[in-house]
Amino acid sequence: MNVAWFRRDDTRPRAASDPGPIEVGGSADSGPSTVDRLIHAAYWLLLRRAPEEGDVERATHTLRDQSRSTLLEALTSSTEFRLRYREWQSGREEDWQSGPLHDALARLGDHRAYVALCYQVLFDRDADGEGLAFYARRLDENASRLSILQTLVRSPEFADRVERLNPALGRLPRDVQLCELANPAKWDNPDWHAILRSLVAVPTDQGSMHRKSYEFTQLLFGLDRLGALRDDARVLSVGAGHECPLYWLANRVARVYATDLYDRAWQSAFGREGDAAVLSDASTFAPFDYRRDHLLFLRLDGSRVAFLDATFDVVYSLSSIEHFGGVDGARRSVGDMARVLKPGGILALATEWCVRGTAGGEVFSPDQVRHIVDHPGLRLVQPIDDRVWDRYEAEPVDLRVNRFQTPHMLLKDGDAIFTSVMMFLRRI
Numbered sequence: 001m002n003v004a005w006f007r008r009d010d011t012r013p014r015a016a017s018d019p020g021p022i023e024v025g026g027s028a029d030s031g032p033s034t035v036d037r038l039i040h041a042a043y044w045l046l047l048r049r050a051p052e053e054g055d056v057e058r059a060t061h062t063l064r065d066q067s068r069s070t071l072l073e074a075l076t077s078s079t080e081f082r083l084r085y086r087e088w089q090s091g092r093e094e095d096w097q098s099g100p101l102h103d104a105l106a107r108l109g110d111h112r113a114y115v116a117l118c119y120q121v122l123f124d125r126d127a128d129g130e131g132l133a134f135y136a137r138r139l140d141e142n143a144s145r146l147s148i149l150q151t152l153v154r155s156p157e158f159a160d161r162v163e164r165l166n167p168a169l170g171r172l173p174r175d176v177q178l179c180e181l182a183n184p185a186k187w188d189n190p191d192w193h194a195i196l197r198s199l200v201a202v203p204t205d206q207g208s209m210h211r212k213s214y215e216f217t218q219l220l221f222g223l224d225r226l227g228a229l230r231d232d233a234r235v236l237s238v239g240a241g242h243e244c245p246l247y248w249l250a251n252r253v254a255r256v257y258a259t260d261l262y263d264r265a266w267q268s269a270f271g272r273e274g275d276a277a278v279l280s281d282a283s284t285f286a287p288f289d290y291r292r293d294h295l296l297f298l299r300l301d302g303s304r305v306a307f308l309d310a311t312f313d314v315v316y317s318l319s320s321i322e323h324f325g326g327v328d329g330a331r332r333s334v335g336d337m338a339r340v341l342k343p344g345g346i347l348a349l350a351t352e353w354c355v356r357g358t359a360g361g362e363v364f365s366p367d368q369v370r371h372i373v374d375h376p377g378l379r380l381v382q383p384i385d386d387r388v389w390d391r392y393e394a395e396p397v398d399l400r401v402n403r404f405q406t407p408h409m410l411l412k413d414g415d416a417i418f419t420s421v422m423m424f425l426r427r428i
Helices: 032-047 053-065 068-076 079-090 099-106 111-123 129-140 145-153 156-165 184-188 190-198 211-225 244-250 326-340 366-372
Strands: 234-238 255-260 295-299 312-318 341-356 378-380 411-413 416-427
Touching: 032 053, 032 068, 032 079, 032 099, 032 111, 053 068, 068 156, 099 145, 111 129, 111 145, 111 156, 129 145, 184 190, 184 211, 190 211, 211 244, 211 312, 211 341, 211 416, 234 244, 234 326, 244 255, 244 295, 312 326, 326 341, 326 366, 341 366
Parallel strands: 234 255, 234 312, 255 295, 312 341
Antiparallel strands: 341 416, 378 416, 411 416
């Protein structure tokens, strides 16, 4: 993996210790051996490899035409460096066990010269007298050159320099839309996927992606991005069953109230979502340890939210409102959820959205969904991205043939092709 950079006019102020363009030709101070040593030091200390022929040529031109800082910035901004830097941060000692690296460090001059090169390459400055003396003395006392390098690359000064040169540190663009149709792109967002993995009870690989896993994770991802996961937050779940987000939230907010009929009416083949046993022993269904005094299960009808006005910071309901009596029943329930929200509180909803074909039964058309959430006291935090499935080539899972097939994101029931829609609304 070669590092390449482009010549540019470097008009920025240089560090006081940066000599600027280096004359590559004759002086004893900056002759070929000194330049060659700096180039090799830069590659071994930053990339843990020898420079290739093309690398040496480019680096020599950079030192001659621009500056040491330009060379070091190019190397420290490269993808190759970012991969190495992640390895350094991991602390895995096996990543450092390289015979060629040990040999290369031994060739970088005497102890003081080696420490001086480390400072120039890693910090882009000359070594201060105290630091130079301290590390040279450690080497005299038989500390290894590798151990000095490890100490310096894990130092706050080096971390600050890397952060300054690479504020995103190779952070790839990722999809962060909140209000959207169930979106396979979220599996590529590392922050989103970390939440998915933390739920423990659901598959995490892309081949097993499921719209329920999407709903669970998108709910928590969205609440986090909206700043709703506070220590003092009170959360109400409507049509909660005993789903894993309840236990996840119990470890992060003041109180979670899980409400459902718990009459076994909604049990799936494996899920037991409506199992009344959760009322007597919620821990039976917990996928991980949780703060038991922060989660309360209650038998309540989700179509009539029996709490006082402005009680909760967050109310959410995942794929339940379609069971509350069609469009009118779902709309009434959403209005009731809005009533119990505090001003500024967040309502998170998932329901069925017809992508193609004819909506009906528990699958709503786009216009029906928008009507259901259209209340004077609620505002979507952003427009719904309803074009997700225009961007994908996908065969829907026919629920009448095999409802267990995965990926389980786009579904077919009769004439309706549908998926989940996730919405976040703020109480105003």
